[in-house]
Amino acid sequence: MNATWRTYLLWFAQEHIEFRFAEIQSLLSLFNIDMRYLERPKDEPYWIVQFASEKDVHLLASRSVSLRNCLELWSRAKTVQNLHEKLKNVPPKIMAPYFRPEKSFKIEVETFCRHFTQKEKIDKIETFSYLPLEGPVNLKNPDVTLQYIEYYGTISNNPPELPYEVFFGRWVASGLRQLIKKLSLKTRKFIGNTSMDPQLSLLMANQAKVKEGDIILDPFVGTGSLLVAAAHFGGYVLGTDIDYLMLHARTRPSRINQKRRETDESIKANMKQYNLEHRYLDVLVNDFSVPFWRDDFQFDAIITDPPYGIREATEKIGTAKENCIIKEEHLPTHIPAKIEYGISNIYKDLLAFSAKHLKVGGCVVCWFPVFREDYHESGLPSHPCLKLTANSEQVLSKKTSRRLLTFEKIRPPSQEELDTIHSQITDFREKYYTAREETRQERRMKEARIRKENHLKYKENIKKVE
Ligand SMILES: C[S@@+](CC[C@H](N)C(=O)[O-])C[C@H]1O[C@@H](n2cnc3c(N)ncnc32)[C@H](O)[C@@H]1O
Structure with a gap:
């Protein structure tokens, strides 16, 4: 039987960007997972990929430290309006199993590089009220978590007014970011100057x-x-x-x-x-x-x-x-x-x-x-x-x-x-030491040049006063 490939959004921590590709490739090889790239990974914190089985997504996330979250991607667009239009056209067989009356749910809003108040986030959640979700809301331990993500680029001190991209999907798994805190050197019994x-x-x-x-x-x-x-x-x-x-x-x-x-x-x-x-x-x-x-x-x-x-x-x-x-x-x-x-x-x-x-x-x-x-x-x-x-x-x-x-x-x-x-x-x-020595020498020469220029200026000023 042919596998059904589904599209997923891998959302990464925007840290050690160069390392994420090597990490994911190693894990795919370790678990013998086949993953298709729908677009070439860039420096953005997300990749759009496909897996033949959701088990593979869980396996990958169970080991990745670069990965924050993984969603089954239901809609993706450059504008909010377009995102909603696309979401309304998703075939029912994809979303319906998660909208059944016995499935409790919650919707989360994630914004990258722009802060919104809780009230603003709730307003954003309200815009999805057309989804035929029949189960009860459960904020603590829902059966289904839906995520809406607004991406405002990576420069946090000057974000644009509107997001560059928006995504909506079903949360599938989280990576191991919490483990980094658990193993922190700050609380480790024995550390040294070069502890990794x-x-x-x-x-x-x-x-x-x-x-x-x-x-x-x-x-x-x-x-x-x-x-x-x-x-x-x-x-x-x-x-x-x-x-x-x-x-x-x-x-x-x-x-x-x-x-x-x-x-x-x-x-x-x-x-x-x-x-x-x-x-x-x-x-x-x-x-x-x-x-x-x-x-x-x-x-x-x-x-x-x-x-x-x-x-x-x-x-x-x-x-x-x-x-x-x-x-x-x-x-x-x-x-x-x-x-x-x-x-x-x-x-x-x-x-x-x-x-x-x-x-x-x-x-x-x-x-x-x-x-x-x-x-x-x-x-x-x-x-x-x-x-x-x-x-x-x-x-x-x-x-x-x-x-x-x-x-x-x-x-x-x-x-x-x-x-x-x-x-x-x-x-x-x-x-390294030669370079540091060169830098030191360059600095000394620059300081000497500045001293000389200041001295000449000083002499000129003295002349003017005289
Ligand atoms: C960069 S540190 C390793 C730090 C380690 N990853 C950690 O988390 O603490 C390099 C280590 O190599 C050790 N070392 C230096 N020369 C060595 C040698 N010839 N044979 C074995 N170890 C050596 C040093 O004593 C030092 O502990």
């Missing part, structure tokens, strides 16, 4: 297609924010970090009003806070440049935020001394020296490790810092066994940004491939 915010952590876990029972690794785990997100979606989580103090929550507290760390702060305590303790496998001290995993150990996904060398050092165990031998008696108390790791080596190791230790079809999702003016996709790290499936930018400053990269393992590597260096990446830290 929950929205981005959840997006990463979605792009990694984490599912129930997966084994997930973060090799630069820090305070374990990415583990929280992965565990929330059913992953069993493992982490490693070179920093012993960080892993044991003994670094300086990052909250302004906290002088000392609580004795019970830890990544495990965070898991417990969210009832995810049963998903926590362990975290271990390890320098990623010398991984300790069994050769045949396979992860379902690797999700990580490696150090960029700005807020934390890019270091690995090593020494510049030649033929350095530690005496037997010093070994038990020896603290290894560290040397510069370097961004290009970190990413080369990360991709080689992922090619070796991911299951085929598994994903590695990682942040990659870039210097915006130099960015070109050809400069991204690569590996022949990994296919780049998503690449979204988060702008950090005028000159710098970081890109969230997703690679999928397409085949196992040969030994030769594991050992080959495939990328020549500019060391971001070097470039």
Whole structure:
């Protein structure tokens, strides 16, 4: 039997816009959902799409953090009058099941980028009084929620008098926006300076297609924010970090009003806070440049935020001394020296490790810092066994940004491939500091020029007075 494709409106949060496409594509692939785009997604907060089954809409919404709401779209127009005309012509078989006497209902009004009072909203609801709704109104827990949306663009300080577009439909599902608040860093037991915010952590876990029972690794785990997100979606989580103090929550507290760390702060305590303790496998001290995993150990996904060398050092165990031998008696108390790791080596190791230790079809999702003016996709790290499936930018400053990269393992590597260096990446830290130095110098030169001009003006004025 042919599936009946219905039209839906996906309404997104207007945040991290570049990431929503990658998130939705990953979820469609994870759940094997077929979704048709009726128009090319743009920067507007809505997409118009089609699904063959409403179950698919529920599945997608059950995991998406970018999605606010999803409606079965009954009418869409550029003017309010046109919206009503179109709504009156919707075939009865589409709307009638929801208008039956036993179905309680409510109508909601959403306006994007323009505020209306409750009274104005009620007036807007009244304009739909021609709909043959037979059931009772129930504002708290209705069987059917109908939504009317007015879209006034995205510039909130100067909205137009009339909306650009209006939509009417039946609410089907909401995304996971409330989860972002629940996992907020503000209320999390153990956090640090580089803890990843929950929205981005959840997006990463979605792009990694984490599912129930997966084994997930973060090799630069820090305070374990990415583990929280992965565990929330059913992953069993493992982490490693070179920093012993960080892993044991003994670094300086990052909250302004906290002088000392609580004795019970830890990544495990965070898991417990969210009832995810049963998903926590362990975290271990390890320098990623010398991984300790069994050769045949396979992860379902690797999700990580490696150090960029700005807020934390890019270091690995090593020494510049030649033929350095530690005496037997010093070994038990020896603290290894560290040397510069370097961004290009970190990413080369990360991709080689992922090619070796991911299951085929598994994903590695990682942040990659870039210097915006130099960015070109050809400069991204690569590996022949990994296919780049998503690449979204988060702008950090005028000159710098970081890109969230997703690679999928397409085949196992040969030994030769594991050992080959495939990328020549500019060391971001070097470039960042050079750029800051340049900016400082430019500012100093500008200040000197202004001082000189002011001095000349001053001298001219003195002459005039004399
Ligand atoms: C950007 S932070 C990760 C933050 C983490 N996502 C969180 O939410 O807290 C990078 C981490 O990499 C660790 N790191 C730096 N060099 C490392 C190395 N060679 N091996 C393993 N971890 C390393 C740092 O100690 C730091 O905790």
